[in-house]
Amino acid sequence: MADGSGEVANLNYWAYWLGELSDEQTSDAFMLDADTQSWTGVRLLQHLVRRLEAQSPHLPLNICTTHALVASRPSLLSSCPATRTGLGMVLDKLGAAGALGRAERDQLAGLQYAVRIAGR
Numbered sequence: 001m002a003d004g005s006g007e008v009a010n011l012n013y014w015a016y017w018l019g020e021l022s023d024e025q026t027s028d029a030f031m032l033d034a035d036t037q038s039w040t041g042v043r044l045l046q047h048l049v050r051r052l053e054a055q056s057p058h059l060p061l062n063i064c065t066t067h068a069l070v071a072s073r074p075s076l077l078s079s080c081p082a083t084r085t086g087l088g089m090v091l092d093k094l095g096a097a098g099a100l101g102r103a104e105r106d107q108l109a110g111l112q113y114a115v116r117i118a119g120r
Contacts, residue, residue: 008033008036010031010065011036011041011072012033014044016031018044021038042076042083045066045070045080045083046080046083049090052091059094059100060101063108066111067111077115078118088116
């Protein structure tokens with residue numbers, strides 16, 4: 001996910017896997033569709049918040065995906081106050097755990113900032 005197209009593909013894959021895309025896909029080509037606004041992201045955000053755990057081997061991917069989702073849909077945090085609160089609590093726990101690499105710490109800080117400003 002080193003570039004924008006990788007982030008888009010990752011978000012579209014997750015959205016499809018979680019049922020946010022209602023159309024059945026017969027190939028992987030849908031993942032490259034740059035228009036990710038055909039799905040809301042609510043279900044994906046809720047799913048990711050539950051999976052942001054310090055001991056998870058998938059934590060770097062889950063932080064990166066959450067960061068990309070919030071960056072592409074900042075209104076998710078203001079329109080889902082309960083999820084925003086839950087995300088804030090999870091991020092605080094992860095920050096206190098201290099077992100993150102530099103990229104994850106940077107993404108965590110960005111997410112914490114987004115949660116703070118969405119709560120205003």
